[in-house]
Amino acid sequence: MPRASSDPIPPTIEWGDGLVRLVDQRGLPEDLRFIEAATVEELCRCIAELAVRGAPALGVAGAMGIALASWRGEDLAAAAERIVATRPTAVNLKWGVERALASADPVAEVLEIAAEDVRRNRRLGALGAELLGEGSRVLTHCNTGSLACAGYGTALGVIRAAHESGKHPMVWVGETRPVLQGSRLTAWELDRIGIPATLIVDSAAASLMAAGEVDCVMVGADRIAANGDVANKVGTYSLAVLARHHRIPFYVAAPLSTVDFGCTTGRSIPVERRPPEEVVMTGGRRLAPTGTAVDNRAFDVTPARLVTAIITDDGIAARPYRRSLRALAR
Ligand code: MRU
Numbered sequence: 378m379p380r381a382s383s384d385p386i387p388p389t390i391e392w393g394d395g396l397v398r399l400v401d402q403r404g405l406p407e408d409l410r411f412i413e414a415a416t417v418e419e420l421c422r423c424i425a426e427l428a429v430r431g432a433p434a435l436g437v438a439g440a441m442g443i444a445l446a447s448w449r450g451e452d453l454a455a456a457a458e459r460i461v462a463t464r465p466t467a468v469n470l471k472w473g474v475e476r477a478l479a480s481a482d483p484v485a486e487v488l489e490i491a492a493e494d495v496r497r498n499r500r501l502g503a504l505g506a507e508l509l510g511e512g513s514r515v516l517t518h519c520n521t522g523s524l525a526c527a528g529y530g531t532a533l534g535v536i537r538a539a540h541e542s543g544k545h546p547m548v549w550v551g552e553t554r555p556v557l558q559g560s561r562l563t564a565w566e567l568d569r570i571g572i573p574a575t576l577i578v579d580s581a582a583a584s585l586m587a588a589g590e591v592d593c594v595m596v597g598a599d600r601i602a603a604n605g606d607v608a609n610k611v612g613t614y615s616l617a618v619l620a621r622h623h624r625i626p627f628y629v630a631a632p633l634s635t636v637d638f639g640c641t642t643g644r645s646i647p648v649e650r651r652p653p654e655e656v657v658m659t660g661g662r663r664l665a666p667t668g669t670a671v672d673n674r675a676f677d678v679t680p681a682r683l684v685t686a687i688i689t690d691d692g693i694a695a696r697p698y699r700r701s702l703r704a705l706a707r
Contacts, residue, residue, distance in 0.1 A: 385569040386523040389434050390441065392487055395448045397441045401428045402524055406565040416449070417442050417456045424463040424470075427556060431525020432599045432635055433494050436469030440487040443477035453478060465647040466608055466676045468600040468637045494527035497632050497690035498534045505535030505595075505630050505688040506542055513539065513592045516549040516582060519610035520562035521597035521630065532597045532630040533566065535688060540572045548574040549591060551582060553610060555655045555673065579612050586623040593685075594620045598631040605681030605698025606643025611674055617683035629679075630688040636702050643678035651675045 387409070391398045397420055401412040412428055414420035420442045423429050429438050439460050446456035457474045464470055473490060480486035509515065515536055519525075522533035530537060539546045548567055553559035560576050567574040577585065585591050594616050600608045607613070607629050620627040640646050653671035657664050665671075687694040687702065694701035 384523070384528070386528070386566055389431075389524050389527060390429060390437050390491065392441055392444060392484065392491070395445070397438070397445060399423055399429045399438075400524060402430060402562060403428055405524075405561050414445070417446050417451065417459060420445060421459055421463050424460070430558070431520060432467040432469040432597065433498070433526035433531065433632060434524070435464060435467045436473035436634060437487065437491050437494060437527050439470040439473035440477035440483070440490045443474055444483040444487045447477075447483040453483075464649055466599045466649045469632075469634055472634045491527040494632070495529050498526055498529040498531060499538070501531060501630060501632060501688055501690040502529060502534035502538030504690075504693055505532075505628070506538035506544065508593075508626075508628065508686070508688070508693075509535070509539040509544055509546055510592070511544050513544065513546045514549065514590060515546055516551065516585070516591045516594045516616065517563065518551045518559060518579075518594075518596050518613055518616055519553045520558040520566070522563060522566040524562050524566060525597065530566075531632065532595045532628075533563065535595055535628075535630050536572060537570060540570065546572065548572060549582075549585060550574050550576045551579045551612065551616075552576060553612065554579055558610070579615075582616055583619050586619055586625055591623075591625055593626040593628060595628045595630060598629050598635050599676055600640065600646050601629070601631060601636045601687065601702070602640040602643045602646060602681075603636070603638045603699055603702065604642050605684055605687060605694070605696065605702065606646070607679045607681070607684060607687075608643060608646045608648065608676050609679065611677045614677040614679045617679040621683050626685040627679075627683055628686055628688060629684050632690045633702075633706055636689075636706065638703070638706070643680065646678055648677070649675045
């Protein structure tokens with residue numbers, strides 16, 4: 378994978394003759410370990426259990442699943458169906474699977490998809506960094522960094538590009554209950570890159586905004602509908618409502634492959650429900666009485682009217698998104 382050897386974050390996902398090698402994100406931040414998937418089943422388990430996660434990384438993982446099936450001489454259509462079913466919200470998973478399926482050489486195609494993801498994220502980052510002023514205090518949610526992609530990151534890539542261009546951004550990291558992608562992964566990445574960051578509990582966002590300590594919110598997306606409604610990690614919608622109330626810009630950064638023109642509005646985006654254990658257990662300890670009813674929807678949908686701009690790899694879209702996203706896709 379073409380990655381500067383000086384990159385402090387290792388490649389999220391790599392292909393090596395019939396094997397997919399992943400950073401096992403379940404071990405972070407204490408343990409930087411790797412896991413290998415040699416079959417579609419093993420890869421699907423890695424996706425379902427969040428060893429690999431984040432929409433663009435799932436796109437690459439989906440394509441690599443097809444490459445694995447093709448390498449092993451297995452039925453590609455059955456593999457595609459199995460992979461796409463693992464996580465329903467992130468449209469990039471389906472996008473990656475379809476791209477590999479459409480190629481005469483799925484292995485060559487996955488290498489290109491991974492390299493292209495890093496190139497596109499760097500472009501998106503450079504475009505988005507223009508929106509940040511000197512010393513911006515940026516609130517982010519979940520993990521949208523290198524670990525969520527083949528490399529570099531989307532929303533975190535924007536912050537990283539601003540840092541690299543000498544704008545000295547500072548990041549408020551929302552811990553992101555229940556799986557804690559913010560505290561486990563984003564705080565880890567920012568520390569490795571050397572960007573100042575402060576961790577907050579998710580529910581502290583309102584008072585920080587009220588105190589005038591947030592200049593903008595910058596988040597990623599798992600799927601963007603044709604009208605600009607944005608599905609992202611649960612809690613994103615609350616931040617958008619808060620940002621509007623406090624007159625703070627709310628930016629979404631995502632590659633165009635995250636836009637699903639087949640979904641006219643956010644209402645048709647499927648929202649993944651995850652196991653209750655994620656909410657009631659932590660580090661082997663029970664946090665709620667046995668038998669407590671749990672609703673663990675992993676994503677929410679932010680209406681387009683709350684989104685200040687959508688930063689893509691091909692340009693920045695403004696309202697009305699139905700028109701601007703289409704124009705960028707052309
Ligand atoms: O459940 P996850 O960790 O896969 O959720 C990830 C997110 O919600 C990210 O914000 C989104 O995928 C964009 S990643 C660049």
